[in-house]
Amino acid sequence: MPEISVHELTQTFGTTRVLDQVDFTVPDGKFVTLLGPSGCGKTTTLMSIAGFHTPDAGTIAHGERVLFDAAEHHNIPAEQRELGVVFQSYALWPHLTVAQNVAFPLKIRRTDRAKVKQRVGEVLDLVELGHRADGHPHQLSGGQQQRVALARALAHSPSALLLDEPFSNLDAKLRDRAREWLGDLQRDLGITTVFVTHDQTEALSMSDEILVMNHGRIVRAGTPEDVYHRPGSRFAAEFLGRCNFITGDARSTGTGTWLLDALGLTGGIPFRTDTRPAPGPVTVAIRPEALTVTETPTTGWQAEVTHTTFLGDHYLHTLRVGPHVLTALTTRPLHTATVRVALTSGAASLVTEDDIPQRSEQSTPVLHSV
Incomplete structure (x- = not known):
């Protein structure tokens, strides 16, 4: 899985600079967390990588592939970036079954029907929900819905995974189990991952590296142990x-x-x-x-x-x-x-x-x- 490189990313909404030359690299196969309070720019950064926000300046690359370059007016659409995204709200279609939700990214890529069925079965087994393939989202618990959203993000075999506070709708006990489960899954898959949260426990327990953000800037970066014991600010x-x-x-x-x-x-x-x-x-x-x-x-x-x-x-x-x-x-x-x-x-x-x-x-x- 290739690394993700973000260089001098800048975005302004009105008179407020939401991203102020954000610069970092997510190494191949690593789990990196953007941590900070509401309004610090972490979700805007993630959505810029995903292609749902267009920054004013900077570049975003995934391996050798340039996803965004403001100076060159180069901006690959989100659906062509081949990234897996899990939103905070899960964004599941209530009228579709679990299997149909997971199959959606494959169908829009015009994947062969037999391959769609095979891949949906594989990823649902991966998230331990193969037995709920014919159910609908409203019939699932919050934790199960979160796993369906993750299965959908993994269905088209993305080269990186972007997670926007995926545990925020879960209760405390379920959140603990979900953290451990997702961490094990990410390590097993070896997929490059960017995770957004305001929860320090999530950041400390899951990350290879933490990027602390404030006012649109990265103010501290390092391993969980380093950032916790030597915060710098x-x-x-x-x-x-x-x-x-x-x-x-x-x-x-x-x-x-x-x-x-x-x-x-x-x-x-x-x-x-x-x-x-x-x-x-x-x-x-x-x-x-x-x-x-x-x-x-x-x-x-x-x-x-x-x-x-x-x-x-x-x-x-x-x-x-x-x-x-x-x-x-x-x-x-x-x-x-x-x-x-x-x-x-x-x-x-x-x-x-x-x-x-x-x-x-x-x-x-x-x-x-x-």
Whole structure:
């Protein structure tokens, strides 16, 4: 399966720049997720790849085949791009049976009737719905409808798969099962996949690479582990889950490492950074699970427990450490109001106070490449 390359993709609606020189590559056979809030440009990017949106500038290629080139006025129609697309609403025809829905992309390609029947049977077995071929969409559960939409996208053997929040209509338990099932299927098929979601759990659990988007730009890219533990910006850190932020003064230890000196946190906080911190106050991000909380005298900072929330398999605690309010996780309840808090080695990461302002049509775009 060939890679997908998006280069300097730009699109403006009115005075709002929805895509601001978006630039990335989806490697052959990999699962890449566009993650971000509503309005960040992730669906517009996906629909541009699919051919349902026409950007103002940039190029889109699938392997050696150029799908879109604004400068050359080259734009292959969606139906000729040979991509499989699953929409958020599934877009199933209610008057057609499951088999007829799946067969539709084959029929518009004038595929031989015998081959259509064979292929429909193959993909329905692939999504474990061969026994529902004669049913109608209204007779299926949400999860089954989602699998029918996926089967239809796979029916014509696409060279890549584009998924626009396909689990958003499923309940939480079914969504968990669907994530695991789709991830296994994608790996088995080895199909290049672009997945759009605003759900950080989906992005972290399924992706080979995550592209965090904000205001039409990619603000962070990397593996799930890298993006989660080294978000690089406050926006990415907050969007990928709970996070503590502490601001203070950075000082070098003289050994290539840095410490953050913050009021009330004796000893400083060692933090990671690939570049020298900027002059003045800086901020580090610390995930709640990186804080160790104990009720017995030990090393670390003294803290007061101000609130506790039970979340099933763990407890979320709000702690006051000097002037700072932190959140931390434990697997067992705390029985005292005063505790000690220690930081796991290497858990603090430098972040920028970043949020990118929305740009107007007249603004000068800045390229964020991956």
